[in-house]
Amino acid sequence: MKSEVIAINGNRMMQRIKALADVGSTGDGGSCRIALTVEDRDGRDLVVSWMKELNLEVTTDAIGNVLGTWNVGTGKPVLTGSHIDTVRTGGIYDGNYGVIAGLEVIQTCQESGLTPSRPLSVAFFTDEEGARFSPDMLGSLVYAGGLNLEEALDIVGIDGKRVGDELLNIGYAGSAPCPGEAPHAFVEIHIEQGPVLEAEGFTLGAVTGVQGISWQEVTIQGQSNHAGTTPMNLRHDPAYVAAMLTVYLREIAERFAGDQVCTVGKIDLHPNLVNVIPSRATLTLDMRNTDEDSLVDAERLLDTFCFQLEQDEGVSISKRTLARFEPVQFDERVIEIVERHCLSTGKRVRRLPSGAGHDAQMLARMCPSAMIFVPSQKGISHNPAEHTDEEDLVTGANVLLHVMLELADTVFL
Numbered sequence: 001m002k003s004e005v006i007a008i009n010g011n012r013m014m015q016r017i018k019a020l021a022d023v024g025s026t027g028d029g030g031s032c033r034i035a036l037t038v039e040d041r042d043g044r045d046l047v048v049s050w051m052k053e054l055n056l057e058v059t060t061d062a063i064g065n066v067l068g069t070w071n072v073g074t075g076k077p078v079l080t081g082s083h084i085d086t087v088r089t090g091g092i093y094d095g096n097y098g099v100i101a102g103l104e105v106i107q108t109c110q111e112s113g114l115t116p117s118r119p120l121s122v123a124f125f126t127d128e129e130g131a132r133f134s135p136d137m138l139g140s141l142v143y144a145g146g147l148n149l150e151e152a153l154d155i156v157g158i159d160g161k162r163v164g165d166e167l168l169n170i171g172y173a174g175s176a177p178c179p180g181e182a183p184h185a186f187v188e189i190h191i192e193q194g195p196v197l198e199a200e201g202f203t204l205g206a207v208t209g210v211q212g213i214s215w216q217e218v219t220i221q222g223q224s225n226h227a228g229t230t231p232m233n234l235r236h237d238p239a240y241v242a243a244m245l246t247v248y249l250r251e252i253a254e255r256f257a258g259d260q261v262c263t264v265g266k267i268d269l270h271p272n273l274v275n276v277i278p279s280r281a282t283l284t285l286d287m288r289n290t291d292e293d294s295l296v297d298a299e300r301l302l303d304t305f306c307f308q309l310e311q312d313e314g315v316s317i318s319k320r321t322l323a324r325f326e327p328v329q330f331d332e333r334v335i336e337i338v339e340r341h342c343l344s345t346g347k348r349v350r351r352l353p354s355g356a357g358h359d360a361q362m363l364a365r366m367c368p369s370a371m372i373f374v375p376s377q378k379g380i381s382h383n384p385a386e387h388t389d390e391e392d393l394v395t396g397a398n399v400l401l402h403v404m405l406e407l408a409d410t411v412f413l
Contacts, residue, residue, distance in 0.1 A: 006112045008401055010394035013104040017393075020046060020084065020100065021092035030384025031092050035085040035127035035138075036064070036163070041170035043084045047099060047124060054107055056122075060174025062149055063142040064126040064167050067180075069119050070106050077119035078407045079183035079367075080105065080400065082190060082359060083128030083139075090129075091386025093191045093393075097374075099124045101189050101397040105404055116408040118184060125359045126172075132157040134215070135323035140362035145179035179366075185334060185407040186363040189372040189400045191388050193356045195379025203347035203392055204399065205373030206339035209329040210354045210361040211259060211288040212295045215322035218245065218306070222315040224271065224279030236314040238281035239269055248305050249285060252298050259290040260298065261355065284322065290353050292326050328361040333412065334370035341402045342372070345395055356381075368412050372399055 023046060024032045024039035033039040044066065051058050051068030060066050069077055082098030102122030109116065125143065130136025133155050141147045153164030167173035192198075197205050220238035249262040263286040269278040285302070289295040306317045335351070342349040354371065363369045374396040377387040 006108060006114060006401070008101075008104045008108045008394065008397045010390065010397070012107075013100055013394070013397060014390055016050065016100045016103070017092060017096060020096050024086070026089075026384060028384045029092070030386070031086050031090050032088055033084065033086045033090070034088065034132050035129065036132065036166035036170055038170070040085050041172065044124070044170070044172060047084060050103055051122070054103065054110065056106070059176045060172055061143065061176035061180060062174055062178050063139050063152055064172040064174065065123060065139045065143050065180070066172070066174075067121050067123045068103075069121040070110070071119050072115050073118040073408065075118040076182065076184040077121040078116070078404050079121045079123060079186045079363070080188060080404060081121075081123030081125065082188055084124045085127055085129050085131070087129050087131045087382045089383055091381060091383055093386055093388055094193065094381055095124075095128060095190070097191060097388075097393060098189045101400050104397055105401045108401060109405075114405075116405055118408045120404060120408070121183065127163075128359055130323065132159065133163055137357055137359055137362055138163075140359035142178050143180045144362040144365045146362060146365060149178045182366040183363070185367055185410070185412070186360060186369040187334065187338065187372065187400065187403050187407065188358060188360040189374070189396050190358060191381065191386070192373040192376045192379070193381035194376060196352055197350060197373060197375040198377060198379065200350065201348060202350040203375065203395060204342040204345065204349045206335055206342055206349060206351050207330065207354050207371035207373055208335055208351050209290065209327060210358055211290050212292055212327035213323055213325045213357050214287040214295055214299055215324070216285045217320045217322055218283050218285060219318045219320075220281040220315050221318075222279060222281075222313070223277070225277045227275045227277055230277060235277060237277050238315060239278045241309050241313050241315050241317070242267055242281040242283050244309060245283065245285070245305070249287070249302070252287070252301055256289065256294055256298060259353065260288070260294060262287045262298070288355065290327050295327070325357065325361065328364050330360070330364060330370040331368035333410070334368045334407070337406055337410070338370050338372055338399070338403055341399045341406070344402075345399065347395060372396055372403070
């Protein structure tokens with residue numbers, strides 16, 4: 001059977017997406033499977049059972065990444081996949097869609113009697129979200145050799161637990177080596193997690209790269225005191241300084257415009273009482289840009305502003321890097337293959353960068369890589385209201401099918 005006429009089984013793919021969504025269901029349409037928790041283990045077990053049903057060779061490496069490989073043809077595999085861990089307020093498509101679509105591609109080929117020229121693999125990577133352990137995309141970073149395994153295993157999460165211990169606790173401390181073997185090529189399909197495709201009337205995105213990411217945790221130490229008796233001009237108030245930083249981050253984004261985005265995602269005050277000036281404020285800053293020089297300039301502006309706040313408000317400010325990744329440009333040869341198969345659907349297609357971090361940016365260090373996007377309704381993600389129409393999910397999975405088959409036949413020099 002010619003590859004041009006085969007198509008994935010959309011109903012089966014959607015049933016698997018919904019079955020995985022039930023693991024860690026939050027009861028409001030979302031899922032919560034924080035990395036290396038019991039819920040994550042149960043989700044892993046389910047996906048591994050599907051891999052085994054397809055007679056894939058399943059391997060788990062020392063950071064908990066799981067690969068299922070259909071050993072056909074010769075040479076290194078074409079790899080797809082994503083992640084199945086979520087944020088605490090996760091939807092049901094982020095990451096999960098990419099893993100399950102990869103399984104569906106392999107099962108479709110098997111049922112159609114179509115044997116690719118080289119192996120096909122599907123993976124789910126550990127702790128892509130970074131919701132418990134920093135940095136995000138931890139598993140794929142270690143797989144690609146960007147972080148030493150022992151250093152990664154010693155990372156302590158927000159709950160005081162260690163990565164290596166938690167891998168053992170859930171039974172996914174594997175024996176396959178890290179870094180992993182470089183695949184022939186990698187392609188990841190994902191919901192956009194942003195509003196661009198839907199707002200501009202596009203069904204598919206050929207992703208050109210991923211924004212650089214700068215995550216910092218800022219701690220502001222001031223002087224706790226009575227809220228009623230301390231005059232405003234004699235205060236050293238960390239909450240006020242945190243507010244100033246929040247406003248300034250918005251000003252940085254507006255100054256650079258374009259692809260620059262800035263977010264304060266978390267603020268903690270101590271002692272967090274209604275009638276007490278805080279002694280300490282801790283907040284997280286997220287800055288992203290597709291241009292590395294602009295991102296560095298934004299970081300320098302932030303440093304200068306923090307120094308000025310220390311002088312003006314009589315506080316001390318310390319910063320800790322949670323994650324720092326330079327922008328990634330995907331391989332133009334793979335982008336062109338993705339774009340061509342997107343266009344062959346007859347749908348409107350747009351090239352665009354990703355505003356979110358993805359495992360594909362780590363795999364791009366090892367092999368020719370790119371991504372496929374499908375629209376996110378109203379741009380909502382990391383939220384139980386996350387939604388992509390089934391028709392778009394099926395269209396995207398069919399593109400993935402044909403992209404993987406062509407990549408299997410493509411020689412990269």
